[in-house]
Amino acid sequence: MGVWPDTLLICVMFLDVLLLVSSRLGVLIRFFAAQSLVLSAVPVFLYPHMNVHTAVVSGGALLLKGILIPRLLFWAIRNASIRREARGLMGPAGIFLSSGVLMGLSFLLSSLLPLPVNALPEFLVPAAFFTLMSGLFLLINGTKAITQVVAYLVLENGIFLFAVVLLAEMPLIVEMGIFLDVFVAVFIMGIVINHIHGAFDHMDVSRLTLLKD
Amino acid sequence: METLLIALVFSPLLPGIIARTKAVFAGRRGAPLLQFYYDIHKSLRKGRVTSDTVTWIFSAAPSVLMLAAVFSSFLAPFGRLKAPVQFTGDMIFLVYLYGLARFFMLLAAWDTGSSFEGMGAGREAFFSCLAEITLFADFLILAKLSKSLSLSEMIQQSSALSWRQAGPALMMVVVSYFAVLLAENSRIPVDDPATHLELTMIHEVMALDHSGPDLGWIVYAGAMKLFVLGALLVSILIPFGTGSLFFDRALFLAGMAALGVAIGVVESVMARFRLDRVPSFLVGSFVFAVFGLIITFARGV
Numbered sequence: 001m002g003v004w005p006d007t008l009l010i011c012v013m014f015l016d017v018l019l020l021v022s023s024r025l026g027v028l029i030r031f032f033a034a035q036s037l038v039l040s041a042v043p044v045f046l047y048p049h050m051n052v053h054t055a056v057v058s059g060g061a062l063l064l065k066g067i068l069i070p071r072l073l074f075w076a077i078r079n080a081s082i083r084r085e086a087r088g089l090m091g092p093a094g095i096f097l098s099s100g101v102l103m104g105l106s107f108l109l110s111s112l113l114p115l116p117v118n119a120l121p122e123f124l125v126p127a128a129f130f131t132l133m134s135g136l137f138l139l140i141n142g143t144k145a146i147t148q149v150v151a152y153l154v155l156e157n158g159i160f161l162f163a164v165v166l167l168a169e170m171p172l173i174v175e176m177g178i179f180l181d182v183f184v185a186v187f188i189m190g191i192v193i194n195h196i197h198g199a200f201d202h203m204d205v206s207r208l209t210l211l212k213d
Numbered sequence: 214m215e216t217l218l219i220a221l222v223f224s225p226l227l228p229g230i231i232a233r234t235k236a237v238f239a240g241r242r243g244a245p246l247l248q249f250y251y252d253i254h255k256s257l258r259k260g261r262v263t264s265d266t267v268t269w270i271f272s273a274a275p276s277v278l279m280l281a282a283v284f285s286s287f288l289a290p291f292g293r294l295k296a297p298v299q300f301t302g303d304m305i306f307l308v309y310l311y312g313l314a315r316f317f318m319l320l321a322a323w324d325t326g327s328s329f330e331g332m333g334a335g336r337e338a339f340f341s342c343l344a345e346i347t348l349f350a351d352f353l354i355l356a357k358l359s360k361s362l363s364l365s366e367m368i369q370q371s372s373a374l375s376w377r378q379a380g381p382a383l384m385m386v387v388v389s390y391f392a393v394l395l396a397e398n399s400r401i402p403v404d405d406p407a408t409h410l411e412l413t414m415i416h417e418v419m420a421l422d423h424s425g426p427d428l429g430w431i432v433y434a435g436a437m438k439l440f441v442l443g444a445l446l447v448s449i450l451i452p453f454g455t456g457s458l459f460f461d462r463a464l465f466l467a468g469m470a471a472l473g474v475a476i477g478v479v480e481s482v483m484a485r486f487r488l489d490r491v492p493s494f495l496v497g498s499f500v501f502a503v504f505g506l507i508i509t510f511a512r513g514v
Binding site for chain 1: 490496
């Protein structure tokens with residue numbers, strides 16, 4: 001299997017920690033995009049003989065979560081002009097320490113969990129647990145609506161990793177994950193629309209150019 | 214002996230390289246690379262002025278600092294060059310050698326009775342105490358990877374064997390160790406060595422009352438500390454020997470120069486952290502070390 005899947009998975013966990021402590025919305029979104037890019041490479045390395053299934057899952061994750069959703073989020077924070085710092089409830093030192101605890105916990109959990117599939121990379125399940133947990137942590141810790149959306153997406157990344165475990169056997173879960181993605185996209189749109197709606201009473205952004213005093 | 218000579222001769226070059234990198238980033242020509250040699254030479258020629266209120270500790274501190282720097286250069290591997298003094302647990306000796314030097318520097322700073330220096334000393338004590346945990350977590354990882362408790366063995370074996378097997382864990386070591394390196398040597402995200410009259414400075418403030426040769430030795434010892442601690446990082450990062458002794462040394466020195474450039478780049482692109490954020494920076498580096506530790510133990514290599 002080689003060292004690559006594990007290295008990628010450790011990159012994912014590294015990015016989880018960075019996601020937890022980053023205090024700016026733009027940085028948060030960039031880290032999320034980076035994590036999704038790394039994630040989408042995992043199935044390719046895990047299942048070397050490419051079939052349509054892996055290609056679709058990888059490519060879908062790459063396109064949707066690595067490129068499309070980050071763009072959408074950037075567009076959203078630009079449009080709704082929410083560029084402020086996303087300060088959480090807990091300070092950075094506390095976050096760092098609790099992320100260490102969560103990481104230990106996820107390794108512990110995965111060692112206790114019997115899986116129906118063998119010959120997996122060692123860090124796949126811990127990385128999935130840790131990504132799930134950091135998504136949850138972000139969700140609790142965040143105070144801004146956009147942070148919650150990113151937290152939700154990180155949570156989804158964790159689910160994606162779990163789905164990769166069973167990729168060969170259970171395609172339904174993967175598809176559910178992708179459905180979740182689409183749902184999140186709608187969620188984001190909802191927020192943006194809400195913002196614009198609250199400010200302008202209509203949805204036509206192009207009409208903004210006509211504003212004069 | 215050779216490691217001592219290398220450290221003595223090349224260490225003032227490292228801050229020179231850092232300063233030059235920063236100058237290039239800022240679009241200036243910058244001081245000559247050998248500026249620190251001139252500075253140290255100038256300081257050593259001068260006479261010393263001491264306050265009437267200080268005790269012998271104030272004068273002893275620069276000597277202790279320099280001695281600690283000299284001894285530490287015996288303990289650290291320089292690339293493929295093995296350390297002349299090796300014994301089980303020498304990394305603890307190395308860390309507390311610097312601890313001793315720091316202790317004397319703190320006492321000397323408090324000895325002057327200046328509240329300003331006392332403040333800097335207090336901060337130094339606080340931050341170094343946080344950096345130490347990370348340092349030992351890193352040493353634990355290396356010891357676990359190489360199954361050895363001697364610094365040279367630890368670093369050379371683990372970097373030779375493990376970049377392929379335990380690359381991720383070593384990567385965590387490199388990241389967290391680099392943060393410690395910056396903190397221990399009072400470089401930018403923690404302390405700004407270029408400021409002399411700002412309230413956030415830590416290391417510079419403790420040497421404010423030292424003059425002439427005393428100051429020269431402190432600067433020299435600081436450069437040697439940066440060199441020796443940097444040498445550990447470079448030795449981890451260079452995973453192979455070229456076979457010939459000459460090329461090994463050249464590779465090591467090139468690595469040190471690259472480290473100087475890297476620190477210069479970090480200092481150019483980052484601002485110093487607000488003082489109350491430094492602890493979370495150090496705690497963060499500790500968490501990355503713990504991360505590496507978990508990975509190492511989970512894999513069981």
